[in-house]
Amino acid sequence: MSEQDILWIKAAAIRAIKTMAQTAVALIGTNAAGITGVDWVGVASGAILAGIVSLLTSVATGLPEVSADAAE
Secondary structure, X not given: OOHHHHHHHHHHHHHHHHHHHHHHHHHHHHHOOOHHHOOHHHHHHHXXXXXXXXXXXXXXXXXXXXXXXXXX
């Protein structure tokens, strides 16, 4: 595996994790009537789906931060 591939995987993973965290915060915020009122399975499901979509989007469109690093 090349150094460029490793850089792409790291960048895509970071982007997916950030997307998952943002989605979880949004879903918790819409359900928050107290910690016990949160549908944690729904939050986890939504966050995981958002992470998968983020990875697929990175595959389809590329990652500008990786392209910029490759040009330097």
